[in-house]
Amino acid sequence: xxxxxxxxxxxxxxxxxxxxxxxxxxxxxxxxxxxxxxxxxxxxxxxxxxxxxxxxxxxxxxxxxxxxxxxxxxxxxxxxxxxxxxxxxxxxxxxxxxxxxxxxxxxxxxxxxxxxxxxxxxxxxxxxxxxxxxxxxxxxxxxxxxxxxxxxxxxxxxxxxxxxxxxxxxxxxxxxxxxxxxxxxxxxxxxxxxxxxxxxxxxxxxxxxxxxxxxxxxxxxxxxxxxxxxxxxxxxxxxxxxxxxxxxxxxxxxxxxxxxxxxxxxxxxxxxxxxxxxxxxxxxxxx
Amino acid sequence: xxxxxxxxxxxxxxxxxxxxxxxxxxxxxxxxxxxxxxxxxxxxxxxxxxxxxxxxxxxxxxxxxxxxxxxxxxxxxxxxxxxxxxxxxxxxxxxxxxxxxxxxxxxxxxxxxxxxxxxxxxxxxxxxxxxxxxxxxxxxxxxxxxxxxxxxxxxxxxxxxxxxxxxxxxxxxxxxxxxxxxxxxxxxxxxxxxxxxxxxxxxxxxxxxxxxxxxxxxxxxxxxxxxxxxxxxxxxxxxxxxxxxxxxxxxxxxxxxxxxxxxxxxxxxxxxxx
Numbered sequence: 001x002x003x004x005x006x007x008x009x010x011x012x013x014x015x016x017x018x019x020x021x022x023x024x025x026x027x028x029x030x031x032x033x034x035x036x037x038x039x040x041x042x043x044x045x046x047x048x049x050x051x052x053x054x055x056x057x058x059x060x061x062x063x064x065x066x067x068x069x070x071x072x073x074x075x076x077x078x079x080x081x082x083x084x085x086x087x088x089x090x091x092x093x094x095x096x097x098x099x100x101x102x103x104x105x106x107x108x109x110x111x112x113x114x115x116x117x118x119x120x121x122x123x124x125x126x127x128x129x130x131x132x133x134x135x136x137x138x139x140x141x142x143x144x145x146x147x148x149x150x151x152x153x154x155x156x157x158x159x160x161x162x163x164x165x166x167x168x169x170x171x172x173x174x175x176x177x178x179x180x181x182x183x184x185x186x187x188x189x190x191x192x193x194x195x196x197x198x199x200x201x202x203x204x205x206x207x208x209x210x211x212x213x214x215x216x217x218x219x220x221x222x223x224x225x226x227x228x229x230x231x232x233x234x235x236x237x238x239x240x241x242x243x244x245x246x247x248x249x250x251x252x253x254x255x256x257x258x259x260x261x262x263x264x265x266x267x268x269x270x271x272x273x274x275x276x277x278x279x280x281x282x283x284x285x286x287x
Numbered sequence: 288x289x290x291x292x293x294x295x296x297x298x299x300x301x302x303x304x305x306x307x308x309x310x311x312x313x314x315x316x317x318x319x320x321x322x323x324x325x326x327x328x329x330x331x332x333x334x335x336x337x338x339x340x341x342x343x344x345x346x347x348x349x350x351x352x353x354x355x356x357x358x359x360x361x362x363x364x365x366x367x368x369x370x371x372x373x374x375x376x377x378x379x380x381x382x383x384x385x386x387x388x389x390x391x392x393x394x395x396x397x398x399x400x401x402x403x404x405x406x407x408x409x410x411x412x413x414x415x416x417x418x419x420x421x422x423x424x425x426x427x428x429x430x431x432x433x434x435x436x437x438x439x440x441x442x443x444x445x446x447x448x449x450x451x452x453x454x455x456x457x458x459x460x461x462x463x464x465x466x467x468x469x470x471x472x473x474x475x476x477x478x479x480x481x482x483x484x485x486x487x488x489x490x491x492x493x494x495x496x497x498x499x500x501x502x503x504x505x506x507x508x509x510x511x512x513x514x515x516x517x518x519x520x521x522x523x524x525x526x527x528x529x530x531x532x533x534x535x536x537x538x539x540x541x542x543x544x545x546x547x548x549x550x551x552x553x554x555x556x557x558x559x560x561x
Contacts, residue, residue: 044457045457045458045459046427046429046430046455046456046457046459046460047427047429047430051427051428097428097455098374098376098428100374100376100377101376147303147305148303151301151303151305152328153327153328153331153332154327154332154373154374154451155326155327155328155483156327156328159327177455180454180455181327181451181454181483182327182483183325183326183327183483183524183525183526184483184485184525184526184527185326185522185525185526185527186326186327186525187483210455210456210457246458249457249458249459250457250458251457251458254486254529254530254531255530257546258530258531258534258546258549261546261547261549261550262549262550262553264550265550265553265554266554266557267550267553267554267557270538272537273534273537273538274533274534274537
């Protein structure tokens, strides 16, 4: 790497990982790189190792939960095994799949919940308040700030959990199905907010997501994980249009699936019905 | 005939003052497949938790088979109405998958031999027979969701409530849930599903109830609810029609909320034109 090229935000080289008390590796030979401002989507069938990949990429495995890690995981060119939990926590933020796992359980209001991370970074109160409001606006939960976090709907809890991670302003975000409990327009708004964040601040985002329509809209690249190994990877439009996706247990985006159904019935797709990949985004923008 | 579930002018206010339901009226006949949709926080989960007595209305009443649920013991309601929670970890507590699934049927007084059959059938339906002796927390989130669903199926309740059953599922998992809904309907069970997945809703349910801010704003078949004239109302509760419904309107063949309906409508037009 030349001196002028910055290290990628996140880099995994030949990474294998197995949980404590098990002999088999859940991840095997993973090579993955995430540059500043890039969004990489991870898709794959249930139990492919997607959530484990998130834990490893965020450095929580093995730092917090133990296990065997082979290969190298680097944040900003630094081996995560040499970083303290505090240092790691400021470089990379992780959103867990289940938002209830994420919420601290100690906050009385959503405001306090989102402030929990920045306060623990020792930031001045004014900066904490600025970050809470910024994060709340980004995920659209400003009206929930006075509410009790334990009394939110599933989707609201997910937005608050995401806001709590964003308020830490990490350089790398690792998101495990960040929109799984969100309504369709909420999904799109969060997707757009994350894409803007990546473009404007250079935040790098690794995102596990079953909603391939959303990845078609926002991801630069897509990785297909099957049985703990990368089965395919490349530019999002290319990977998501791959006819092999369904056989790998991955649902293609709506328009790809619909085109296949029409082609099978001998009906050609009329261009006036919408553009190719990302037709949902285009339709949504116009309506 | 009286509907199996009747919601009469129900309002509900949480202890922190949140008004979750306002003047909801709804009738659900036996054996129907009904989806409840709407934006986050619109009251969907609150509504269905009234059906099994987890919540009681602040005002109004819920009738189950003509009986006001206020006078019915929760244990009886549990034998009539099964609820698979949105968050499986609120539901799971046993040390082994098969024990988890057996807990419900055993507690509603099912005979041991029947419990075993029910557990096996439920695990088979969700594809977890190979994990019967696994600790539930050694399963990933998507499989814990399926386990929570199996625990409800095993109770063989006449009414099954599924709160976001496809969340976290891959393509095969979604197909599995779709088959479960259709099999339940085939055996005369009432299925009430909450979902943000409009494709699943359009393909698996015969009626769609749309909520916004604790009220019902649309109620009809998928073709009615996803028709062009409903799009503004859908958008007001953060929903959008499935892609084939939009393409159908654009192609001039009307409301076609599923791929199959769109293909059929376009094929018919092609035949008529030739």
